[in-house]
Amino acid sequence: MASEEYDVVIIGSGVGGGAVAHQLAGSAARVLVLERGTELPHEPQNRDAEAVFCEHRYRTTETWTSGARRFRPGQFYFVGGHTSFYGAAMFRLRERDFEATEHEDGLSPAWPIDYAALEPWYAVAERLFGVHGAAGLDPCEPWRSAPYPHGPVPHEPVIAEIEQRLRRRGLQPFPMPIAIDLHEGGRCERCSTCDAFPCLVDAKGDARTRLLAPALRQANVTLRTQALVTRLVTDSSGRRIVAAEVVRHGERQKVRGRHFVLAAGAINSAALLLRSATGAFPQGLANRSGTVGRHFMNHNCTALMAIDPARRNETRLPKTLALNDWYFGDAARGEPPLGHLQLLGKVGEPMLRGAMPRWVPRAAREWLAAHSVDWYAMSEDLPHADSRVGLNSDGSIDLQWRRTNQRTHRRLVAKACGLMRRIGYPLVFGKPFGLESPSHQCGTVRFGNDPAQSALDPWCRAWDHDNLHVVDASFFPSSGAVNPALTVAAQALRVGHHLRGEELQ
Ligand SMILES: Cc1cc2nc3c(=O)[nH]c(=O)nc-3n(C[C@H](O)[C@H](O)[C@H](O)COP(=O)(O)OP(=O)(O)OC[C@H]3O[C@@H](n4cnc5c(N)ncnc54)[C@H](O)[C@@H]3O)c2cc1C
Numbered sequence: 001m002a003s004e005e006y007d008v009v010i011i012g013s014g015v016g017g018g019a020v021a022h023q024l025a026g027s028a029a030r031v032l033v034l035e036r037g038t039e040l041p042h043e044p045q046n047r048d049a050e051a052v053f054c055e056h057r058y059r060t061t062e063t064w065t066s067g068a069r070r071f072r073p074g075q076f077y078f079v080g081g082h083t084s085f086y087g088a089a090m091f092r093l094r095e096r097d098f099e100a101t102e103h104e105d106g107l108s109p110a111w112p113i114d115y116a117a118l119e120p121w122y123a124v125a126e127r128l129f130g131v132h133g134a135a136g137l138d139p140c141e142p143w144r145s146a147p148y149p150h151g152p153v154p155h156e157p158v159i160a161e162i163e164q165r166l167r168r169r170g171l172q173p174f175p176m177p178i179a180i181d182l183h184e185g186g187r188c189e190r191c192s193t194c195d196a197f198p199c200l201v202d203a204k205g206d207a208r209t210r211l212l213a214p215a216l217r218q219a220n221v222t223l224r225t226q227a228l229v230t231r232l233v234t235d236s237s238g239r240r241i242v243a244a245e246v247v248r249h250g251e252r253q254k255v256r257g258r259h260f261v262l263a264a265g266a267i268n269s270a271a272l273l274l275r276s277a278t279g280a281f282p283q284g285l286a287n288r289s290g291t292v293g294r295h296f297m298n299h300n301c302t303a304l305m306a307i308d309p310a311r312r313n314e315t316r317l318p319k320t321l322a323l324n325d326w327y328f329g330d331a332a333r334g335e336p337p338l339g340h341l342q343l344l345g346k347v348g349e350p351m352l353r354g355a356m357p358r359w360v361p362r363a364a365r366e367w368l369a370a371h372s373v374d375w376y377a378m379s380e381d382l383p384h385a386d387s388r389v390g391l392n393s394d395g396s397i398d399l400q401w402r403r404t405n406q407r408t409h410r411r412l413v414a415k416a417c418g419l420m421r422r423i424g425y426p427l428v429f430g431k432p433f434g435l436e437s438p439s440h441q442c443g444t445v446r447f448g449n450d451p452a453q454s455a456l457d458p459w460c461r462a463w464d465h466d467n468l469h470v471v472d473a474s475f476f477p478s479s480g481a482v483n484p485a486l487t488v489a490a491q492a493l494r495v496g497h498h499l500r501g502e503e504l505q
Helices: 015-024 049-054 115-129 157-168 207-216 266-275 349-355 362-371 406-422 485-503
Strands: 002-011 031-034 064-066 069-071 101-103 106-108 221-224 228-234 241-248 251-262 300-307 321-323 340-343 372-379 388-391 397-400 427-432 468-470
Touching: 002 015, 015 031, 015 207, 015 485, 031 251, 049 349, 115 207, 115 485, 157 321, 157 372, 207 221, 228 251, 228 266, 251 266, 266 388, 266 397, 300 362, 300 406, 349 362, 362 372, 372 406, 406 427
Parallel strands: 002 031, 002 251, 031 221, 064 397, 251 468
Antiparallel strands: 064 069, 101 106, 228 241, 241 251, 300 372, 300 427, 321 340, 340 372, 388 397
């Protein structure tokens, strides 16, 4: 087995891995990023809903199980990770999301750091990703030390009218914070394919364009694609990781390092730690607490199509509006935190094909897609110890999702449907997202203050291994009810800064 050595080995080139690479770029450390996927090709199919949604051109072909059920998950393995496909909604968690909060199904636990610790890094992340937004309008937004780097993306006419109708109902819609290069001199062409599509013209602020590409311009950072890490190896004391075993083009390699940063995504990072079990660590690495793989969360999400039969919706970029009036519910009326509403990317006919019963004729799907305004309702999923990533005997992933807060989510969806009818959209159809779409996966290698209850310390360093950090969405102890990528970026930037300043000296 060939072997080589680096100062820092980063596993995964998504937001978490990319942010640490960005922080270490230009330092004295020799940094290697190992990514299982390839560069995503820029090709006409990037914008083709048929290719993306019907042929699943970019989705992994690997299959996972959930007990007896086998499925092909909505996972995308490319340089830049899932942000190459994300909808670019870049939200900060609320201050209260960092505190213990009572929900209908139990407690959303406190984080080991407060909002103030992450705030400066949220600001850095927004700057790097080029987020558009307007402060002071979101009713539960947290305080900020800097304005958004760019003003809000203006609404197209249908969305502007919805905003007015919501305001007349006493609600407080606000411009969605979004990382799209849509300002003077920007690259965005309003092509209407953002959400779940790769961007053909690199106008989406994603981990590849905003973190990795600048890092790779520095001589000390190297990216190696098609490098699947299969196992981490410790020294004889078990305190240090000494190597990553890698399979590349069918060959096994060993990459040695002084520091390892695991950022393979919440499900794959947990699986890798479990697969690295040894006699000394029979439960897997970083897992004396027994928490690795557990507390898997994935927001409760429902797509809603609100239809005004009298009006076509020609909006190309609808992701400019969101609503947080019900985020924390109404405690005075005994209402628990309900969650968040935002506009989805424009739904097209091919997307409905897989989502609707086969007997629905194509013409009906086309009519629905032409008339709908599409929303995304999102409620917090709570960490449950039996919601977990496990391994089958062949090493493949088994995912058990013990969903929580479902009544809460149904309440949010019912309120949203009622609201849409009142603002002029008499028909509303909903489709909940299931296990096969682990888009907002998190929580499986949680950080905390107590080594008995968490795998990582507040700097995302493994309690059990001095030179292992885990910086993808797996560190989340709770999920909040807004999209996760900006929070992953902020914490990984914080950790990368710490690593460069304190640990690599
Ligand atoms: C369709 C879609 C839309 C979304 N929209 C939004 C949105 O609008 N806003 C938002 O905030 N979030 C959104 N998300 C979620 C967001 O993309 C993720 O939260 C975020 O990208 C997670 O980053 P990560 O670094 O934790 O992991 P990932 O992005 O999963 O990165 C992990 C990387 O590690 C690589 N890898 C995995 N295993 C190995 C291995 N064994 N060896 C080597 N490399 C490995 C993967 O290929 C990948 O590149 C969306 C997700 C999807 C799928």
